[in-house]
Amino acid sequence: MDRPAIVLLSGGLDSTTVLAIAKDQGFTPYALSFRYGQRHSIELEAAQRVAQVQGVARHVIADIDLRVFGGSALTSDIEVPKHETLESVEEGGVPITYVPARNTIFLSFALAFAETVGASDIFTGVTAVDYSGYPDCRPEYMEAFSTMANLATRAGVEGTSKMTLHSPLMALSKADIVREGLRLGVDYSLTSSCYDPDEQGRACGKCDTCLLRLKGFAEAGVKDPVRYQSA
Numbered sequence: 108m109d110r111p112a113i114v115l116l117s118g119g120l121d122s123t124t125v126l127a128i129a130k131d132q133g134f135t136p137y138a139l140s141f142r143y144g145q146r147h148s149i150e151l152e153a154a155q156r157v158a159q160v161q162g163v164a165r166h167v168i169a170d171i172d173l174r175v176f177g178g179s180a181l182t183s184d185i186e187v188p189k190h191e192t193l194e195s196v197e198e199g200g201v202p203i204t205y206v207p208a209r210n211t212i213f214l215s216f217a218l219a220f221a222e223t224v225g226a227s228d229i230f231t232g233v234t235a236v237d238y239s240g241y242p243d244c245r246p247e248y249m250e251a252f253s254t255m256a257n258l259a260t261r262a263g264v265e266g267t268s269k270m271t272l273h274s275p276l277m278a279l280s281k282a283d284i285v286r287e288g289l290r291l292g293v294d295y296s297l298t299s300s301c302y303d304p305d306e307q308g309r310a311c312g313k314c315d316t317c318l319l320r321l322k323g324f325a326e327a328g329v330k331d332p333v334r335y336q337s338a
Contacts, residue, residue: 110135111225112135112226113221115217117154118153118299124232124285125230130161134228136161137163137164137165139167140166141169143170144173145181147304151168153297160297181206188204189303190313202315204314210231214231222260234278281319285324295331301316
C-alpha cells in the first residue's frame with residue numbers, strides 16, 4: 108500500500124539522511140525544499156541532486172522571501188560567523204545564523220503539501236544533539252507543532268487521519284547520523300551543509316554547520332567527501 112510522506116529536504120547531511128530513513132521505513136517520499144532568500148543556491152542544487160538519486164515521487168521547491176524580514180546571517184547582509192573550534196560556537200547561545208521561525212514556516216508548508224497528496228506523515232531532520240542551539244529544533248517544539256497540526260488540518264478535524272511528525276535524528280549525534288546514513292547507502296558527496304560556500308560550491312570549513320559536520324565524520328571514522336576551501 109502506498110504510504111506517502113513529506114520530507115523536508117535542504118540538501119544537507121541531516122535532511123538527506125532522513126530521506127533515506129523514510130524510504131527505509133516503507134514510505135513514498137515527497138520532498139519539499141525552499142528558496143527562501145538564503146545566501147546561496149548551492150544547497151538547493153544539492154537537494155535536487157539528492158532527490159533525483161534517491162528517487163522521490165515528487166520534489167517541490169517552494170518560493171518564499173524571508174529576506175523581507177532579515178534578522179539572520181542567512182537572510183540579510185550580516186557576515187556568517189566563522190570559528191576555529193566548536194567550543195567557541197557552543198558558548199554563544201542562539202547564533203546569528205538562526206532564521207526567525209524558519210522551522211515553523213517550513214512545517215506549515217509541509218502540512219499543506221501533506222493534505223494535497225493524502226500524506227499523514229512528515230519527516231524532518233531536526234536534532235537536539237550536536238546542533239547550533241536553534242530553539243525550533245527542540246523535542247518540546249516538535250511535540251507542540253504536532254499537536255497544532257492535528258488542530259489545523261481538515262484531516263485532523265474530521266478525524267480521517269492523524270498527522271504524525273517524525274524526527275528520527277532528534278537524539279542522535281552527528282557521528283550517529285553519518286553512520287546511519289552510510290548504513291542506508293547515502294552518498295554524502297551529493298550534499299551541501301555550509302552556510303557560506305564559495306562560487307565553486309566548496310564548503311568554508313569554519314561556520315557552525317561545517318564544524319559540526321566535520322566533527323560527525325571524524326567521530327564516525329570516515330572522511331567527509333564534500334570539497335572544502337582549505338583542502
